[in-house]
Amino acid sequence: MSVLQLxxxxxxxxxxxxxxxxxxxxxxxxxxxxxxxxxxxxEVGPALRAAGFGTLCYxxxxxxxxxxxxxxxxxxxxxxxxxxxxxxxxxxxRPILVGLSIGGLYAAKAYLAGLQVTGLVLINTLRKxxxxxxxxxxxxxxxxxxxxxxxxxxxxxxxxxGPKFLEAHRHEFLEENTSYDPLPADGGAINLITWMxxxxxxIDYRQLACPVLVMMGPNDRIFYDxxxxxxxxxxxxxxxxxxxxxxxxxxxxECPDAFVAAVAAFANDMG
Numbered sequence: 001m002s003v004l005q006l007x008x009x010x011x012x013x014x015x016x017x018x019x020x021x022x023x024x025x026x027x028x029x030x031x032x033x034x035x036x037x038x039x040x041x042x043e044v045g046p047a048l049r050a051a052g053f054g055t056l057c058y059x060x061x062x063x064x065x066x067x068x069x070x071x072x073x074x075x076x077x078x079x080x081x082x083x084x085x086x087x088x089x090x091x092x093x094r095p096i097l098v099g100l101s102i103g104g105l106y107a108a109k110a111y112l113a114g115l116q117v118t119g120l121v122l123i124n125t126l127r128k129x130x131x132x133x134x135x136x137x138x139x140x141x142x143x144x145x146x147x148x149x150x151x152x153x154x155x156x157x158x159x160x161x162g163p164k165f166l167e168a169h170r171h172e173f174l175e176e177n178t179s180y181d182p183l184p185a186d187g188g189a190i191n192l193i194t195w196m197x198x199x200x201x202x203i204d205y206r207q208l209a210c211p212v213l214v215m216m217g218p219n220d221r222i223f224y225d226x227x228x229x230x231x232x233x234x235x236x237x238x239x240x241x242x243x244x245x246x247x248x249x250x251x252x253x254e255c256p257d258a259f260v261a262a263v264a265a266f267a268n269d270m271g
Contacts, residue, residue, distance in 0.1 A: 012086055013065035014058035021052025025094040025118050025267045028056045030103035033196045036064050043256040051264055062188025074191045076199045080109040094118040119211040124249050126232040127223050129201050137197035144193055147180035160249040162219035205235040212239040213266040217247030
């Protein structure tokens with residue numbers, strides 16, 4: 001376990017594996033709000049390392065093993081700034097930032113703040129926050145405050161995942177003995193979710209001049225809006241897109257082979 005100490009009270013948990021192939025980029029995985037480094041290490045990280053790439057997984061302040069100071073508001077500025085600091089402090093060579101959901105927004109904001117990167121991978125990131133998504137963000141916070149992540153998973157999973165995943169994992173949800181316990185009001189998870197709903201999604205995608213891979217899972221019934229994705233994608237100056245038809249919001253978990261193939265090809269095409 002490695003922690004990059006930010007100050008006496010705060011730090012960022014990370015897992016770094018250097019590239020084994022000369023000149024190969026390092027993929028820097030940026031979590032969703034409710035994610036953690038372990039999600040990337042199950043299948044995606046090992047497969048990319050086997051192909052010679054480096055990987056860096058880490059947790060935001062407030063996520064597992066990344067402590068934060070009492071009273072600190074875990075805003076988008078904190079998270080994007082921490083990402084920039086981590087990559088620069090560890091001297092990551094040829095980083096490709098890979099962000100899932102809001103993690104892609106944080107990656108884009110770190111780049112726009114001056115982080116030098118080889119490329120960006122935005123997974124189910126392209127969206128606009130209108131009345132419906134604003135409502136969903138507020139409902140997510142309320143669910144976590146009242147009954148916690150178990151009820152959140154039971155309620156939201158069929159809206160976020162594709163049919164193959166749902167069929168394979170249905171038995172793991174809605175079990176009679178499941179306990180629904182609210183998240184601690186003073187914990188990192190509730191802090192992150194609170195500020196998730198206050199995040200500014202209105203960035204100028206035309207300023208993302210680096211190579212960008214956009215990956216979308218059309219079975220995401222909450223965040224995926226085909227017209228908005230098309231509109232925002234069209235503004236990217238140097239981008240390619242890959243939709244994975246059977247995937248939903250958690251594309252790297254649902255379809256790891258397709259995901260690894262796409263990001264590896266993206267990296268290899270950059271030389």
